[in-house]
């Protein structure tokens with residue numbers, strides 16, 4: 001089962017695309033009507049997983065979007081950020097990553113929660129250690145990634 005149902009909404013000069021389900025070899029990418037479009041927003045809030053076949057097809061699909069169109073990535077889940085850090089071209093140069101998730105771990109109750117960080121909250125000045133209490137038990141949580149690796153992509157975008 002791939003990401004078969006992509007939501008595509010046109011709003012003035014912006015196209016909003018929601019990636020739903022799995023981004024894999026079965027994914028069927030929407031054909032885009034791009035006349036008059038200046039911005040394409042890609043929303044990953046409902047993406048379940050991504051694999052190498054999905055990435056390959058995704059990169060090919062991105063090439064169909066002219067360079068002059070601004071790409072904005074929203075609500076990038078942890079598994080996508082891991083891939084963005086490893087794979088060149090998953091996000092093309094000049095794109096904006098507007099928001100993404102950071103995983104936190106609670107030692108007291110073993111609970112992992114993901115916190116969204118948005119550029120509106122100036123994530124370039126983001127200080128991971130300042131974030132949060134456990135949603136379940138209220139104890140302090142710790143960031144659940146190696147910061148130097150996980151935030152590597154911030155230097156590129």
Ligand SMILES: [Zn+2]
Nearest residue numbers: 106109134137
């Ligand atoms: Zn907890």
